[in-house]
Amino acid sequence: MTPRVPLVVVGGGPAGMAAAAEAAGAGLPALLLDESPLPGGQIYRLPPEGFAPPVVDVATARGHRLRADTLRGDRLRAELAASGAEVRGATSVLGVWPDRTILWATGDASGTLHAERIVLATGARERAVPFPGWTLPGVMTAGAVQSFVGGMGVRPGSAALVAGTGPLLLVVALQLHEAGVRVKAVLEAGRPPLSPRLWLGLWSARDHLRAALAHGRTLRRAGIPIHLGHTIFAARGRGEVEAAEWGPVDPRDWRPRRDRRNFAEVDLVVAAFGLVPNTELAELAGCAHEHDPACGTRVPVRDSAMRTTVPGLFAAGDGAGIGGALSAEDEGRIAGIRAAQHAGALATAEADRRCAGPLARRAALAPLRAFLGEWSRPRPGLCELADDDTQVCRCEEVTLAEVRAALAAGARDLGEIKLRTRLGMGACQGRNCAAAAAEIVGRVRRCAPADAGAIHPRPPARTVSLGALAGMEHQP
Amino acid sequence: MTARRVVIAGGGVIGCSVAWYAARRGLEVTLVDRPQRGKATTASAGGLWARGEAVGLGCGVILYKKALAERGAAAVPPPQPLPRAFLDFALASNALFPELARELLAEAAIDIEFARTSLLFLLYDAGDVAYAETVCRPGSYGGDAVERLSPEDVARAEPAISSAIRGALRVRGDDQVNPYKLAQGLEAAARARGARFLSGVDVTGVHVENGRVRAVGTDAGEIPCDVLVNAAGAWAPEVARLAGVDHLPVRPVRGQIVCTEHLPPLLSACVSTTECYLLQKRHGEILIGSTTEEVGFDPGVTPQAMRTLAAGAVRAVPSLAHAGVKRVWSGFRPGTPDELPILGPVEGLAGYLNACGHFRTGIVTSPLTGLVIAELAAGGTPSVDVGPFLLARFRR
Amino acid sequence: MDRRIADGRPRGRKIEILVDGHAETAFAGESVAAALLAAGRRVLRASPRTGAPRGVWCGIGQCFECVVRIDDRPGVRACQTPVRAGMRVDTRPQTASGGSES
Numbered sequence: 007m008t009p010r011v012p013l014v015v016v017g018g019g020p021a022g023m024a025a026a027a028e029a030a031g032a033g034l035p036a037l038l039l040d041e042s043p044l045p046g047g048q049i050y051r052l053p054p055e056g057f058a059p060p061v062v063d064v065a066t067a068r069g070h071r072l073r074a075d076t077l078r079g080d081r082l083r084a085e086l087a088a089s090g091a092e093v094r095g096a097t098s099v100l101g102v103w104p105d106r107t108i109l110w111a112t113g114d115a116s117g118t119l120h121a122e123r124i125v126l127a128t129g130a131r132e133r134a135v136p137f138p139g140w141t142l143p144g145v146m147t148a149g150a151v152q153s154f155v156g157g158m159g160v161r162p163g164s165a166a167l168v169a170g171t172g173p174l175l176l177v178v179a180l181q182l183h184e185a186g187v188r189v190k191a192v193l194e195a196g197r198p199p200l201s202p203r204l205w206l207g208l209w210s211a212r213d214h215l216r217a218a219l220a221h222g223r224t225l226r227r228a229g230i231p232i233h234l235g236h237t238i239f240a241a242r243g244r245g246e247v248e249a250a251e252w253g254p255v256d257p258r259d260w261r262p263r264r265d266r267r268n269f270a271e272v273d274l275v276v277a278a279f280g281l282v283p284n285t286e287l288a289e290l291a292g293c294a295h296e297h298d299p300a301c302g303t304r305v306p307v308r309d310s311a312m313r314t315t316v317p318g319l320f321a322a323g324d325g326a327g328i329g330g331a332l333s334a335e336d337e338g339r340i341a342g343i344r345a346a347q348h349a350g351a352l353a354t355a356e357a358d359r360r361c362a363g364p365l366a367r368r369a370a371l372a373p374l375r376a377f378l379g380e381w382s383r384p385r386p387g388l389c390e391l392a393d394d395d396t397q398v399c400r401c402e403e404v405t406l407a408e409v410r411a412a413l414a415a416g417a418r419d420l421g422e423i424k425l426r427t428r429l430g431m432g433a434c435q436g437r438n439c440a441a442a443a444a445e446i447v448g449r450v451r452r453c454a455p456a457d458a459g460a461i462h463p464r465p466p467a468r469t470v471s472l473g474a475l476a477g478m479e480h481q482p
Numbered sequence: 483m484t485a486r487r488v489v490i491a492g493g494g495v496i497g498c499s500v501a502w503y504a505a506r507r508g509l510e511v512t513l514v515d516r517p518q519r520g521k522a523t524t525a526s527a528g529g530l531w532a533r534g535e536a537v538g539l540g541c542g543v544i545l546y547k548k549a550l551a552e553r554g555a556a557a558v559p560p561p562q563p564l565p566r567a568f569l570d571f572a573l574a575s576n577a578l579f580p581e582l583a584r585e586l587l588a589e590a591a592i593d594i595e596f597a598r599t600s601l602l603f604l605l606y607d608a609g610d611v612a613y614a615e616t617v618c619r620p621g622s623y624g625g626d627a628v629e630r631l632s633p634e635d636v637a638r639a640e641p642a643i644s645s646a647i648r649g650a651l652r653v654r655g656d657d658q659v660n661p662y663k664l665a666q667g668l669e670a671a672a673r674a675r676g677a678r679f680l681s682g683v684d685v686t687g688v689h690v691e692n693g694r695v696r697a698v699g700t701d702a703g704e705i706p707c708d709v710l711v712n713a714a715g716a717w718a719p720e721v722a723r724l725a726g727v728d729h730l731p732v733r734p735v736r737g738q739i740v741c742t743e744h745l746p747p748l749l750s751a752c753v754s755t756t757e758c759y760l761l762q763k764r765h766g767e768i769l770i771g772s773t774t775e776e777v778g779f780d781p782g783v784t785p786q787a788m789r790t791l792a793a794g795a796v797r798a799v800p801s802l803a804h805a806g807v808k809r810v811w812s813g814f815r816p817g818t819p820d821e822l823p824i825l826g827p828v829e830g831l832a833g834y835l836n837a838c839g840h841f842r843t844g845i846v847t848s849p850l851t852g853l854v855i856a857e858l859a860a861g862g863t864p865s866v867d868v869g870p871f872l873l874a875r876f877r878r
Numbered sequence: 879m880d881r882r883i884a885d886g887r888p889r890g891r892k893i894e895i896l897v898d899g900h901a902e903t904a905f906a907g908e909s910v911a912a913a914l915l916a917a918g919r920r921v922l923r924a925s926p927r928t929g930a931p932r933g934v935w936c937g938i939g940q941c942f943e944c945v946v947r948i949d950d951r952p953g954v955r956a957c958q959t960p961v962r963a964g965m966r967v968d969t970r971p972q973t974a975s976g977g978s979e980s
Contacts, residue, residue: 041939048938054907054960056890101785109785118785131940141943143920143933150937153957158912159889161881162920162934185883245931246920400935400943403927415670418681421517425524425662428765433743433942435809438935462519464809465783469942472742472770473803475792478785743942743953744926746972766926804951 008480011037013345014108014121015091016099016287019047020331021323021338022127023082028342028360029125030091034351036342037119038086039097039110041468045086047129048149049331050079053157074217075331082335101465102126104292106318109478111470117479123318123348125341126288126306127334128325130281133302133384134438135170136398136406137391138240140277144247148178148278155185162187163274167250169193169238170278171382176221178278179230189230190270193252195237195260195279195388199380207373214374239267239391241275250275261387280382281328282441286463288326291316297456300379301328303441304456310365312341320345329368329375336364336371389445398446399439401432409443413450419459420444433469436461488859489514489698489707491685491721494523495661495844496837497713498668499852500859505675507856512678512707513669514685514700520734520781522715522844525813527739527761527769528661529752530579530846532572533627533653534601536564537617539754541737541842543603544794545774547756550609560613567870568822569623572843574866575850576655582849583659590670594663595764601656602631602640602751604798605648610756614651627654642748642799658752658761661845668852685714688725688834695725695833709859711835716779716814718824718838725834731876732824732839734779735817737772738787740795743806748799757794768805770795773812783810817841819876825851826858826868835859836873879918893963898970904961911937911944911956914967922946922956922969947972 015026018040026038038045044052053059059076086093100116101109108119132147139145144163148170154160165188168179179192199205208215225232239251239262253267281301288306289295293314295304305327312320320341323334340361347357392398394407404427412426420436420443423429429443430436440461447458486509490497493515505511531540538546538561549558563569583596605611617624631650636643643650669679680702687699688710697706712730714721722730744766753760762768770791788810796803816839818824824839837855840847854864880903882889890906895913904913911934914922921931922944935943939958947968948954956967 054890054909056888056905056907058888101783103782107785109788116789131938132936141925141930141932141935143922143931146934147936150934150957153909153937154912154915155883158908158916159883159885159887160908160912160916161883162915185885246933400941403925403930416673416679416681422681426666433808434940438941464811465788466807466810469743469806469808471803472740472792472796472805472807475740475788475807476796476803478789478792746952806953 008107008118008120010120010122012349013037013123013125014039014119015125015127016102016108017047017127017129017323017325018042018045018093018095019127019129019323019334020050020082021129021325021334021341022047022125023086024335024338025125025127025322025342025345026091026093027082027085027089028339029346030089032343032346032352034346034349036091038091038093039099040093040095041098043095045083045093045095046079049075050082051153051157057158059156098468098470099287100467100470102287102291104316109465111466111468111474114471114474115477115479116470116474123345124320125312125338125345126319126321126325127323127338128284128287130283130324130328131437132277133279133282134442135277135279135388135391136396136442137238138393138396139242139247141397141400142241142243142247143245144243144273145241145275145277148174148276151178151276152181155181161185163272164188165190165272166274166276167191167193167238167252167270167272168276168278169252170280171195172278172280172378173218174278176218176225178276179225180221182276183225183228183230187274190272191252192225192230192232193236193238194232194234195255196381197234197257199377201380204373204377204380208377210370211374237262237391238275238277239264247273247275255387258385259387260385261390279388280384281324283325283327285325286467288314288321289463290465290467291319293319293321298327300383302384311344312337313344318348330371333368333371333375336368339364386445389442389449392442398442399427399429399432401434401438402428404429406446409446410450413447418451420447420461421459423447424461430461435463486510486709486860487707488512488709488711489705490711490713491698492712492714492717493669493679493681494521494713494715495665495668495848496715496840496851497711498665498672499848500711500713500837500855501672501677501679502668503852503856504859505672505677507860509856509860511672511676512680512705514680514683514698516682516684518717520716520736520779520812520814522813522815523665524662525737525739525811526661526845527759527771528659528664528845529601529656529759529761530576530659531601531653531656531752532576532846533569533623534603534656534754535843535846536569536572537561537623538563539601539603539653540759541772541774543613543754543756544758544772563623564821565870571850571866572846575847578849578853579657579659586667586671589674590667592663592667592670594667595660596657597659597764598657599751601653602636602643602753603651603653604643604753604755605650606756607648611648617651624653628652629654640749640751642801643753644798644800652751656752659845660764664845664848685721685724690726690831693830693832695831707833709833709835711837711855711859713837715838716816718816718836726831727828727834727873730824730836730838730873731819732816733776734814735841736775736777736780736812737815738783738791738810738812739772740770740788740791740807741809741811742768742770742802743808745805748801753798755794755798757797758791760795760798767808768795768802779814781812783812815841816844823847823851823871824873825854825871828873881916881918893961895961895963895965895967897967906961908961909957910946910948910959910961910965910967913961914956919969924971
């Protein structure tokens with residue numbers, strides 16, 4: 007018999023930890039499943055065993071976001087531990103079914119659970135924007151850089167160009183600079199939004215602004231230029247990155263202005279084009295989704311209690327729409343509280359009372375989210391970076407030219423392009439190419455990328471060995 | 483005399499095959515297709531097992547072993563071979579593949595990845611050995627194409643296969659192809675000969691006058707025609723009903739497939755056991771199938787199937803224990819009561835041809851189905867007698 | 879070359895691994911990708927279709943760009959695998975006989 011669990015929280019980042027802590031704290035037994043050995047997600051990731059973060063001067067740590075993140079992560083971990091929630095690390099969730107069956111796997115084992123309630127807190131991954139040379143060794147995401155520099159204390163290169171959009175750019179540039187990497191330029195594709203409405207709301211988020219401005223000041227003092235309205239055009243090199251081309255983009259659509267390009271001798275190109283939610287499990291579970299223009303992808307439809315359209319299934323944090331770590335924590339709290347209410351562990355009035363704080367904090371952050379969302383909203387010009395030889399699908403090495411040829415031969419949507427070219431059939435199952443391919447379809451067929459079809463997620467949402475599946479415990 | 487106008491409902495491998503053979507004969511072809519989740523062609527592994535399927539290998543023997551385990555030997559008859567007419571049809575169709583592969587490469591520059599792999603049926607226990615002996619008997623379907631291998635023979639031919647076997651049956655001529663490249667190749671070649679493909683279009687009605695099909699209504703307008711070919715796979719009954727042909731006994735039979743990551747070459751033959759089948763495709767992925775489920779049109783996959791297929795694969799090829807699974811999907815086979823396809827005309831309705839119900843063997847029987855249906859559509863005599871496959875057989 | 883940041887941070891126990899037959903220093907707790915990066919090795923494989931050099935992209939185990947052969951097992955993600963003393967990492971293409979091209 008498949009074990010029945012009152013609440014399963016999928017994902018141990020800020021949203022997941024907060025959800026499990028609130029639910030268990032309210033008396034609803036909670037089981038948190040997370041892929042890493044210890045919870046924290048990406049932002050609050052602990053260094054490996056035996057490692058510790060570099061010694062930081064506490065006096066200068068004020069406004070130093072990295073130190074603040076570590077403190078916040080430790081606080082949440084402590085709250086989680088005190089709540090009585092059960093935490094299973096090194097566990098992936100391969101699938102969630104509409105009846106709330108969960109298939110999990112560790113390295114060499116797998117099994118099913120039936121959850122009476124689920125909070126999906128699956129976080130986000132980085133947006134993949136194809137540009138010439140993006141598959142060269144030495145071109146990597148901001149997340150990769152953070153795990154090497156922050157977690158493992160290794161420099162991924164000696165001279166870097168950091169390109170993309172959003173606050174992560176400054177954070178990563180600063181980390182690289184402090185690690186002794188020569189950051190030649192920071193390229194922010196966007197510019198501050200013009201709308202006064204968006205600026206007025208920022209007053210309530212001034213603490214966050216201060217931190218960002220502090221990063222900017224540090225970088226400028228170090229002689230690192232920050233170019234607004236600029237982006238990477240190409241990475242060049244034989245075998246590894248040796249140089250990069252970059253230049254301005256137009257303010258409205260971010261279309262590259264190649265006539266004004268610059269060159270930099272760098273051996274590291276960091277791509278930080280923002281985050282997209284990991285919605286695969288919500289899709290597998292049958293949640294209704296809607297297009298979210300802020301992140302340019304589909305997100306699960308939710309109400310203010312973090313409920314999705316599937317009964318008993320909640321979704322919180324960046325896995326349901328990009329809002330940042332603080333919003334993620336508040337959403338997780340709301341989901342955990344409402345799950346406890348759903349189970350009868352909390353009366354409605356008490357649940358409402360407990361949700362008031364997180365709701366208010368989340369609402370207070372809404373203007374900042376709107377400001378940053380508009381600043382970094384991916385613009386169509388990014389899909390002009392790729393040339394005919396650029397691989398849109400890294401896994402199966404499918405070029406832009408091949409995608410266009412498939413469209414010319416009659417493919418109407420992503421599904422048909424996939425069958426004809428193998429785009430999306432590789433190891434990442436479309437995570438790194440579907441969005442870019444949808445943009446291409448949209449251009450050629452003159453439709454919105456949201457109408458270009460999809461590469462439907464299928465289990466397993468994470469890779470699992472045949473041996474682990476063969477020994478599955480408790481199939482329902 | 484103007485060319486006969488043929489409308490084909492359904493763009494799977496059968497529909498595309500009819501389109502190619504019909505367009506090649508100079509018929510005016512319009513194919514109408516509404517992409518559906520669970521399209522059997524793209525969900526299939528692409529095994530061309532004419533003999534194997536005829537004697538019940540592949541899914542048949544998996545189902546048999548499962549039934550044995552559930553109900554015991556007394557309650558479950560041993561697998562019966564399919565009628566001789568089916569074996570002949572499947573063998574004749576299988577024989578068309580080498581030429582078809584060449585033609586599609588020449589006409590459409592599409593490589594259907596036809597590979598002469600042969601099929602190995604692994605013998606795990608005395609029951610499997612007894613079953614294999616029936617297939618090897620003189621006069622059985624195996625004929626000269628079937629060879630009994632010792633465990634040592636298997637180890638030499640396929641080092642990755644488990645040594646915990648009593649031997650294997652090799653079926654020569656049972657090979658594999660890439661199923662969606664095949665469909666794409668047939669479509670592209672048909673288009674090159676003037677066939678029109680309307681994708682994303684539904685058949686909404688069939689205009690019948692004086693017992694003859696005159697036109698096919700679609701949500702993109704009405705298409706006058708002389709012949710309607712129902713190649714709508716698991717959805718064929720809907721099309722049939724619109725033409726006034728009730729009770730077409732085709733039902734969806736779900737099959738799930740587990741697909742691994744790209745692996746180095748491990749298997750040269752297709753492998754069939756009583757627990758699963760395994761095919762290694764050109765890109766190195768190994769496809770492991772399948773299930774036989776009556777769940778209507780539910781396109782989901784299940785943890786049970788993932789476990790069973792994974793266990794079957796690891797038992798057959800132990801080194802696969804460490805192989806990663808990339809994706810699990812499902813498709814709807816168009817199932818019929820006697821497992822044979824439904825081909826050809828129906829009584830009382832002229833200008834309508836069935837080309838459906840291909841159950842487990844749509845890929846291998848697609849070339850001959852296309853050829854024969856094209857011949858019938860042109861008003862000629864088919865190269866193969868479709869008598870055993872007519873819808874009328876179900877009325878008796 | 880050692881690309882490790884000398885900032886006084888504690889690391890795990892120092893161990894040795896073999897990369898393409900050569901001994902390299904690593905620290906228990908590091909991922910194989912980090913250890914390779916520290917040794918200046920960023921080319922982890924040749925892509926199957928075009929033979930192009932590939933290395934780390936996402937760093938969080940989702941993209942499978944960083945797969946290397948570890949102790950004769952192919953396709954292992956370097957960024958998700960912690961180093962172990964004596965581990966044999968191979969980035970070179972495997973020959974038909976199972977050895978490595980050098």
